[in-house]
Amino acid sequence: MSTEAKARPRRREMAAATSGAGRCLSKVGASRRPPPARVRVAVRLRPFMDEATRASEAPCVRGIDSCSLEVANWRKYQETLKYQFDAFYGEKSTQQDIYVGSVQPILRHLLEGQNASVLAYGPTGAGKTHTMLGSPEQPGVIPRALMDLLQITREESAEGRPWDLSVTMSYLEIYQEKVLDLLDPAAGDLAIREDCRGNILIPGLTEKHITTFSDFEQHFLPASKNRVVGATRLNQRSSRSHAVLLVKVGQRERLAPFRQREGKLYLIDLAGSEDNRRTGNQGIRLKESGAINTSLFVLGKVVDALNQGLPRIPYRDSKLTRLLQDSLGGSAHSIIIANIAPERRFYQDTVSALNFTARSKEVINRPFTNESLQPHALAPVKLSQKELLGPSEAKKAKGPEEESTGSPESIAAPASASQKLSLLQKLSNMDPAMLENLLSLDRLLGSQGSQGTPLLNTPKRERMVLIKTVEEKDLEIERLKMKQKELEAKVLAQEVLDPKEKENTPATPQPLPSGPGTSARPLKRAVVMPLQLIQKQAESKIHILKKGHKRKLEPSQESKPVEKAEDCWELQISPELLAHGRKKLLDLLNEGSARDLRSLQLIGQKKAQLILGWRELHGPFSKVEDLEQVEGISGKQVESFLKANLLGLAAGQHCGPS
Numbered sequence: 001m002s003t004e005a006k007a008r009p010r011r012r013e014m015a016a017a018t019s020g021a022g023r024c025l026s027k028v029g030a031s032r033r034p035p036p037a038r039v040r041v042a043v044r045l046r047p048f049m050d051e052a053t054r055a056s057e058a059p060c061v062r063g064i065d066s067c068s069l070e071v072a073n074w075r076k077y078q079e080t081l082k083y084q085f086d087a088f089y090g091e092k093s094t095q096q097d098i099y100v101g102s103v104q105p106i107l108r109h110l111l112e113g114q115n116a117s118v119l120a121y122g123p124t125g126a127g128k129t130h131t132m133l134g135s136p137e138q139p140g141v142i143p144r145a146l147m148d149l150l151q152i153t154r155e156e157s158a159e160g161r162p163w164d165l166s167v168t169m170s171y172l173e174i175y176q177e178k179v180l181d182l183l184d185p186a187a188g189d190l191a192i193r194e195d196c197r198g199n200i201l202i203p204g205l206t207e208k209h210i211t212t213f214s215d216f217e218q219h220f221l222p223a224s225k226n227r228v229v230g231a232t233r234l235n236q237r238s239s240r241s242h243a244v245l246l247v248k249v250g251q252r253e254r255l256a257p258f259r260q261r262e263g264k265l266y267l268i269d270l271a272g273s274e275d276n277r278r279t280g281n282q283g284i285r286l287k288e289s290g291a292i293n294t295s296l297f298v299l300g301k302v303v304d305a306l307n308q309g310l311p312r313i314p315y316r317d318s319k320l321t322r323l324l325q326d327s328l329g330g331s332a333h334s335i336i337i338a339n340i341a342p343e344r345r346f347y348q349d350t351v352s353a354l355n356f357t358a359r360s361k362e363v364i365n366r367p368f369t370n371e372s373l374q375p376h377a378l379a380p381v382k383l384s385q386k387e388l389l390g391p392s393e394a395k396k397a398k399g400p401e402e403e404s405t406g407s408p409e410s411i412a413a414p415a416s417a418s419q420k421l422s423l424l425q426k427l428s429n430m431d432p433a434m435l436e437n438l439l440s441l442d443r444l445l446g447s448q449g450s451q452g453t454p455l456l457n458t459p460k461r462e463r464m465v466l467i468k469t470v471e472e473k474d475l476e477i478e479r480l481k482m483k484q485k486e487l488e489a490k491v492l493a494q495e496v497l498d499p500k501e502k503e504n505t506p507a508t509p510q511p512l513p514s515g516p517g518t519s520a521r522p523l524k525r526a527v528v529m530p531l532q533l534i535q536k537q538a539e540s541k542i543h544i545l546k547k548g549h550k551r552k553l554e555p556s557q558e559s560k561p562v563e564k565a566e567d568c569w570e571l572q573i574s575p576e577l578l579a580h581g582r583k584k585l586l587d588l589l590n591e592g593s594a595r596d597l598r599s600l601q602l603i604g605q606k607k608a609q610l611i612l613g614w615r616e617l618h619g620p621f622s623k624v625e626d627l628e629q630v631e632g633i634s635g636k637q638v639e640s641f642l643k644a645n646l647l648g649l650a651a652g653q654h655c656g657p658s
């Protein structure tokens with residue numbers, strides 16, 4: 001069906017509404033002041049922009065009903081934020097739904113001589129231009145409103161009707177607080193004036209008479225090309241200005257008393273609210289962004305003041321609000337369509353856009369979606385009680401059955417409280433990168449036979465307890481190696497003394513006999529062999545070498561500081577293991593989601609977003625060091641990042657991109 005054909009029923013609907021309004025108007029009389037109108041707010045959630053993102057992540061917003069929606073609360077993942085609006089349009093809503101539901105009803109006020117405005121608000125890339133302009137296949141608010149208005153004016157001013165109607169259009173942009181005529185770009189910055197009746201005018205602004213939709217297109221399409229757009233990290237064709245289409249509907253009464261009326265309609269595609277840490281704006285883009293954000297901030301203050309009925313409305317604080325002074329608040333009818341996006345990278349923008357436009361908001365105590373937003377993606381990792389306690393405390397918390405289960409760790413007795421304290425003090429002086437590396441080694445040992453030991457993201461104190469366990473394990477390994485040598489020497493000596501026994505000894509390790517009278521030999525195999533194996537595997541890849549002692553002066557109760565020896569450590573990792581770690585890290589940086597990136601050491605929400613933004617704009621990183629090119633990440637940070645992550649990844653402690 002053609003757009004023209006689709007528009008026909010709408011015209012009939014609107015014609016009914018407007019002629020009703022016309023009759024109503026004659027009863028009301030010109031002198032009666034209509035009640036002040038509140039600024040209405042509708043929210044439109046656009047769909048995911050690509051199937052891959054839709055498949056890999058859950059939306060961070062979901063609709064509840066036709067007026068409310070909820071957003072995951074990433075600070076408290078067991079809560080959601082519920083927002084209430086005049087209308088909510090979900091991702092499946094069509095251009096027709098938005099137009100008929102929220103825009104068409106206010107157009108009839110133009111024929112009553114009142115002003116109206118429709119503003120598309122929202123973060124950059126969330127669908128404002130799509131909502132206002134759309135495409136030839138999916139025309140937005142502007143073409144639909146123009147078609148209806150032109151049709152109505154033709155019908156209402158037909159011969160024999162009491163009023164003669166005419167329509168004019170002007171098209172301007174507010175760019176860096178300058179008012180520029182898009183129908184006459186050479187005109188320069190235009191002034192905004194107010195006449196004695198409080199009407200806002202722009203002297204010198206081009207006004208074109210239009211009677212048909214093709215008249216409109218003839219002026220509008222070339223003028224749209226004059227609009228300032230530019231590429232940012234988040235939108236290749238980002239609108240850098242507020243585009244304002246002004247449509248005036250004039251009416252002249254054909255018979256006495258020959259009254260005249262004029263209704264103004266502003267259709268505004270606002271520039272996107274921008275978080276410059278994410279857009280990566282610099283230079284001119286940053287300056288543009290400053291102007292955009294300032295005028296949007298003032299718009300927010302104006303809407304708040306209007307909706308709260310405050311005596312002073314700060315219209316004059318920006319060109320945009322000054323222009324809208326007679327069309328926003330008072331007797332004007334306004335609707336803000338807040339456009340939001342479902343992707344997680346838009347989360348902060350979505351919440352700010354909703355907070356900007358929200359009439360009411362409440363916190364609901366229930367998870368957003370069980371299956372979609374995994375807790376660790378939304379909040380710092382929540383650990384089980386056992387993990388939080390750390391190995392020694394966890395052991396205390398274990399039940400009797402668990403406690404009786406023997407494990408290699410259970411051989412190493414926990415240190416006494418005073419020993420523990422001194423170890424902790426010693427460890428707290430260690431280089432953090434060294435701590436990380438030791439942790440990785442701990443994990444490696446854990447994965448190669450001993451009980452897995454927690455964990456990334458544990459508090460520092462807990463990490464220290466873990467590292468203490470690693471140190472204890474190292475000592476235990478040393479002790480057992482010595483013991484093994486001793487036992488082997490004893491066995492050799494025994495074999496020399498009793499060669500017969502050698503013949504009776506099985507060549508391969510046998511299961512432990514369960515009965516009484518077990519000799520020490522099978523026990524030697526059961527304990528020593530696995531430890532040897534662990535040691536061998538770890539040794540082939542990673543060496544932690546004690547380089548010697550560093551002497552350090554420490555304050556003491558006596559007058560003189562006491563000289564203390566401190567162990568110095570050096571880590572040696574095989575080049576293949578390092579290369580493997582680097583490759584894994586690079587894959588994660590290039591393919592990982594925000595959640596994957598956040599699971600890396602030293603990468604939080606902000607850095608993950610910066611990396612994603614950079615990747616989107618520049619494509620994949622060719623080497624890990626390219627991270628330095630990401631705005632907000634310094635060379636030093638890249639160095640620490642490498643130190644903190646390489647070993648863990650090389651040792652296989654991190655899975656690939658999800």
Ligand SMILES: Nc1ncnc2c1ncn2[C@@H]1O[C@H](COP(=O)(O)OP(=O)(O)OP(=O)(O)O)[C@@H](O)[C@H]1O
Nearest residue numbers: 046047124125126127128129130235238239271272
């Ligand atoms: N409801 C929707 N359905 C399908 N595609 C959409 C929808 N909303 C937006 N898009 C698409 O998303 C992309 C970004 O939208 P758009 O340019 O309208 O964003 P914007 O908010 O105007 O951005 P900016 O402020 O940077 O100009 C476009 O490719 C657009 O076609």
